[in-house]
Amino acid sequence: MTGERNLLEAARAFGFETRQLHAGQRPDPNTGARAVPIFQTTSYVFEDPESAGAYFNLQEYGNTYSRIMNPTVAVFEERMANLEGGAGAVAFASGIAAQAAALFTLLEPGDHVVSSSALYGGTINQLKHLLRKMSVELTWVDPDDPDAWRKAARANTKAFFAETIGNPAGNVLDIETVASLAHDHELPLIVDNTFATPYLCRPIEWGADIVIHSATKFIGGHGTSIGGVVVDAGTFDWSNGRFPVIANPSPAYHGLQFHETFGTYGYLMKLRAETLRDLGGTLAPLNAFLFLQGLETLSLRMERHVDNARAVAAFLESHELASHVTYPGLPGSGYRLLVEKYLPRGAGAVFSFDCAGGRDGGQDLIRSVTLWSHLANVGDAKSLIIHPASTTHRQLNDAELEAAGVGSGTIRLSVGTESVDDLIWDLEQALAHVR
């Protein structure tokens, strides 16, 4: 019983720090558990045959099978949607799975995608090779050049794709301009917001239609779990004639018209009920729980990540063996105006620099660090270091490496939340070993 309590909820615009703790979750109605319960179950008992039918028909919001939905995962999805300012979200087993699903939901053979060339190497592989296997064409553009986006759009183009802060070269996307160009062509802009997190930038507020995350990074924040999420703003008009795959009756769901029937929620329903159903790639409940634990401290960690990144970038910029420090938060960065507009709380904590001595110099540095961890991830509370040309971006040819801003001696850093003096001390002693 709720007793005398007023059942009506006031409409208040709660702050980010409140929402990162509360959005998506209410105390469990069955047990009162305050933490989010981990619903480690594959399936759910139906009340009766009619309820089961209503759930499968999408006439009622109901749990059927954990490949498609799970109460723990749903808390994570709603919290991400809330923090990004979207209509909803669907979580996946990895950021790459989220990205594939976001694209598969709106693409058909013969379609075309325009993408920034300054991306994570794994994303470049996915766009270049997986899309070709689907008979989808791709055009790479310099994300900093609005004309390049404009000229690349064709009659069969279905989306523009970019990262808020490019990995690893630190390009800052002019989201409002590129979103406006996409909308001029009646196309959605899909933005990977992994490096900024919704605390530093919310692309939907600048016109982006779909936001993707690798939750593995700052959202989880502790390097424990792989996962991803797609957030939809819910505002794109899929009935504009360019997207029959979403607007027309779906042969994969007994003729359901996702856009007409679900309106704001049409893309998300199709993403879940068809794409997640058919591709799998489901986020595990335990990983969703760990991401929720991460989100509870997102703003606190990001403030520290940003402070430390600024200090480490300034140190490297002044060091004679380091050059091309790409941290967009440096006062001299070419992206300064875009950072002021889109990332006023800080330009993230991942960037690269070129170590003297090229490939050998870079490898000397990595061999000599003792506190920074040499591994292929970013966004951990612990500081991370890697040589992209021999790891994350290894499958790329020289031209692609150059377009992605990766040189033979480029080192990528993900600045953690340790004592910043210790991080600088370790880099300084390691640079002394560079031949």
Next chain:
Amino acid sequence: MTELERYQDPLTIQRLLRSASTIAVVGLSGNELRASNFVGYYLKRHGYRVIPVNPRETEILGELSHRSLLEVPVPVDIVNVFRAPDALPAIAREAVTIHAGALWCQFSVINEEAARIAEDGGVTVIMDRCLKVEHARYVGRMHWLGFNTGRITSVREGLQ
């Protein structure tokens, strides 16, 4: 937009959801794949008495369909409209005539004149909002599928 927000007040929406029992759905389709049918089915499932108003059908969702609101034989708490915006003023007049509690117009069913007619006649107006979504947000299980309800609360509710 600010004009529309007058007809989207969250407290009014919650009061209507919790107090209504009979909902007349104007423009309810007999086609199970149409949005109006999804909404009607959902409302019936959640215990509301759903009364179809559609002159082209005789029975929808197992309920007798009426030609107009004026033919509905019982008091109506909410008139839920799935019609083109220009059909709204006439529907608003009928809602006033039958002393309906509220005129609830679905997404994109927006007509200022109709809102004025209803309000002047003592009928509460909700506009450009989906009755199913708002029910699912405050009472139902929209959060089970990762949708953003916008709700923040630490109040423990009863068994679902």
